[in-house]
Amino acid sequence: MFSILNMRLVEPDDATTRARIRDAAILLFGRDGFRETTVRAIAQEVGVSAALVIHHFGTKDGLRLACDEFIMGEVTAQAAGIGNGGQGTTAAIQSWLGEMDKRRPWLAYISRLLTDGSSTSSTKDDSSNNSSSDTSVGDRLFDDFVSYTERMFADGVADGSVHESVDPHMRAVILTSYGLSVLIFERQIGRAIGEAGLTSAAAARMTIPALEIFTHGVYTNDAMLRAAKDAIATKGSTP
Amino acid sequence: MFSILNMRLVEPDDATTRARIRDAAILLFGRDGFRETTVRAIAQEVGVSAALVIHHFGTKDGLRLACDEFIMGEVTAQAAGIGNGGQGTTAAIQSWLGEMDKRRPWLAYISRLLTDGSSTSSTKDDSSNNSSSDTSVGDRLFDDFVSYTERMFADGVADGSVHESVDPHMRAVILTSYGLSVLIFERQIGRAIGEAGLTSAAAARMTIPALEIFTHGVYTNDAMLRAAKDAIATKGSTP
DNA sequence: GTCTATATAATGATAGAC
DNA sequence: GTCTATCATTATATAGAC
Numbered sequence: 085m086f087s088i089l090n091m092r093l094v095e096p097d098d099a100t101t102r103a104r105i106r107d108a109a110i111l112l113f114g115r116d117g118f119r120e121t122t123v124r125a126i127a128q129e130v131g132v133s134a135a136l137v138i139h140h141f142g143t144k145d146g147l148r149l150a151c152d153e154f155i156m157g158e159v160t161a162q163a164a165g166i167g168n169g170g171q172g173t174t175a176a177i178q179s180w181l182g183e184m185d186k187r188r189p190w191l192a193y194i195s196r197l198l199t200d201g202s203s204t205s206s207t208k209d210d211s212s213n214n215s216s217s218d219t220s221v222g223d224r225l226f227d228d229f230v231s232y233t234e235r236m237f238a239d240g241v242a243d244g245s246v247h248e249s250v251d252p253h254m255r256a257v258i259l260t261s262y263g264l265s266v267l268i269f270e271r272q273i274g275r276a277i278g279e280a281g282l283t284s285a286a287a288a289r290m291t292i293p294a295l296e297i298f299t300h301g302v303y304t305n306d307a308m309l310r311a312a313k314d315a316i317a318t319k320g321s322t323p
Numbered sequence: 324m325f326s327i328l329n330m331r332l333v334e335p336d337d338a339t340t341r342a343r344i345r346d347a348a349i350l351l352f353g354r355d356g357f358r359e360t361t362v363r364a365i366a367q368e369v370g371v372s373a374a375l376v377i378h379h380f381g382t383k384d385g386l387r388l389a390c391d392e393f394i395m396g397e398v399t400a401q402a403a404g405i406g407n408g409g410q411g412t413t414a415a416i417q418s419w420l421g422e423m424d425k426r427r428p429w430l431a432y433i434s435r436l437l438t439d440g441s442s443t444s445s446t447k448d449d450s451s452n453n454s455s456s457d458t459s460v461g462d463r464l465f466d467d468f469v470s471y472t473e474r475m476f477a478d479g480v481a482d483g484s485v486h487e488s489v490d491p492h493m494r495a496v497i498l499t500s501y502g503l504s505v506l507i508f509e510r511q512i513g514r515a516i517g518e519a520g521l522t523s524a525a526a527a528r529m530t531i532p533a534l535e536i537f538t539h540g541v542y543t544n545d546a547m548l549r550a551a552k553d554a555i556a557t558k559g560s561t562p
Numbered sequence: 563g564t565c566t567a568t569a570t571a572a573t574g575a576t577a578g579a580c
Numbered sequence: 581g582t583c584t585a586t587c588a589t590t591a592t593a594t595a596g597a598c
Contacts, residue, residue: 101563117440119358122591136564138593174554199438199507201356226511237541246541255532257515258505259541265504266497268438272465276496288555293494295548300486301540302476302498307484309534315417316527340581361573372583377575379581569594576587 102140104130110151114192118148118200152221155193159225184284191282195267197222229260266290341379343369349390353431357387357439391460394432398464423523430521434506436461468499505529 108129112121123144127134141147201220219227234256240246249255266273270282279286303309347368351360362383366373380386440459458466473495479485488494505512509521518525542548 117358119356123593124591133565134591135566135593139563142593144592174550174557178554178557198511223511223514226508227515230515240542245543245546247535247539247543249532249535251528251532254516254528255535255541257512258529258533258536261504261508261512262501265500265507268504268507269465269500272437272462273496273500275462276466276469277493289490289493290497291551291555292548293488293490294497295551296486296488296494297497297537297540299540299542299545299548301536301538302485302494303479303538304484304486306538309531309538311413312530312534314413316530318413318417362575363573373573374575374584375582381575383574563598565596565598567595567597569592571590571592573590574588577585578583579585580581580583 105137105140106150106154109147110193111189113151114189114196117196155190182284184287191267197225198264230256233260344376344379345389345393348386349432350428352390353428353435356435394429421523423526430506436464437503469495472499
């Protein structure tokens with residue numbers, strides 16, 4: 085669920101030079117950031133000339149676009165089988181934790197996608213919507229997660245496994261934000277427990293405390309909640 | 324608490340050129356990122372020459388350092404009076420929401436601080452610790468929040484207002500990550516509800532759904548939690 | 563497809579006048 | 581303190597041979 089990115093573990097990886105360049109770019113962009121990664125560095129990583137990189141993708145930004153599209157294609161923003169605690173959930177969680185390490189290079193890229201900004205182009209739908217709105221690829225990814233989360237929790241409310249909320253949409257936004265935060269802060273989280281980033285060990289250690297929060301909350305009473313409701317309620321009348 | 328940054332609202336702002344340059348730098352670094360902001364752009368924002376910027380701070384990185392130190396000094400990572408729902412909490416929440424807009428430029432800088440990496444120097448303690456560890460300013464900020472959160476929740480557990488956790492440290496790390504995520508995703512969160520970023524209106528709308536989560540959780544039963552515990556427990560024996 | 567130059571532009575930083 | 585050149589470096593991108 086939150087914090088869970090499930091991906092198709094890509095086809096027998098085509099080893100064309102173009103693909104190898106793209107993969108190296110994803111690695112370096114994800115590790116160092118877009119602006120700080122040079123075309124030369126990517127070329128060197130693959131063992132080709134910088135000119136060849138440009139030859140294949142036109143410009144550095146074209147390469148970035150190709151990386152974006154590849155990642156967006158590979159990421160299916162869905163919550164594995166870890167839906168609502170039904171049977172198979174235990175196995176699904178184990179499988180997810182086990183394959184964590186495999187996915188890490190892509191996770192770093194996704195993290196950049198969400199925080200770096202820019203890169204406004206779309207996969208292929210410039211058709212109807214050419215209004216000024218500059219929704220970046222990262223924005224679209226975030227929105228997809230929100231939609232998915234909202235739908236899933238609506239189902240949960242329907243079958244009684246999830247509490248109702250006064251504002252289901254906002255709750256979905258918040259939970260999406262929380263879930264993705266472990267990607268953004270993977271280095272810090274890892275450091276805090278002596279691991280090198282979001283390793284499977286780190287992910288495993290996070291699971292129980294996180295589920296504690298989402299199962300029981302952290303507060304034993306609703307004093308905070310009531311105080312906040314009062315604050316909001318009286319705000320309009322007393323600015 | 325989580326997601327709550329409280330700052331001293333700075334002294335009558337000194338209007339020395341040096342300070343004005345630093346403020347402009349904070350604005351642009353926060354808005355566009357360190358690498359993408361040029362010395363010339365900062366100079367233009369202030370209305371001086373690029374050479375003067377360098378004259379005052381030595382290098383661009385020196386300027387960044389000055390910004391880091393300024394922000395770290397201004398930010399007191401503490402949870403306003405919004406501690407445990409005691410009296411005064413309502414007023415504290417209102418005050419926090421009201422001053423939200425004022426703080427936004429700094430929040431953007433802090434967001435960069437947490438995600439941009441680099442900038443390894445410390446405020447003034449290079450003394451004992453010159454071991455290879457590269458703890459960035461952002462890392463230190465994150466760690467400070469974790470320490471603060473952990474301490475606060477330990478108090479909460481002691482006075483009965485907060486549930487115990489199987490792993491209090493990890494819980495603090497997770498809650499810090501969640502709290503800071505609203506900074507990182509301020510643009511996306513704003514967009515999701517038709518606001519321009521983390522305005523006070525957006526913050527207000529977030530408050531109740533967030534406190535719902537931290538008061539009741541989202542799940543109505545502990546099926547997920549039990550499944551996860553099983554997954555972790557059997558993992559060692561069946562890899 | 564792939565390479566070796568090379569053109570071009572932008573940026574951080576310096577020198578020295580005022 | 582502040583400015584106007586100016587330098588040196590780096591990075592993207594092009595040209596054209598193989």
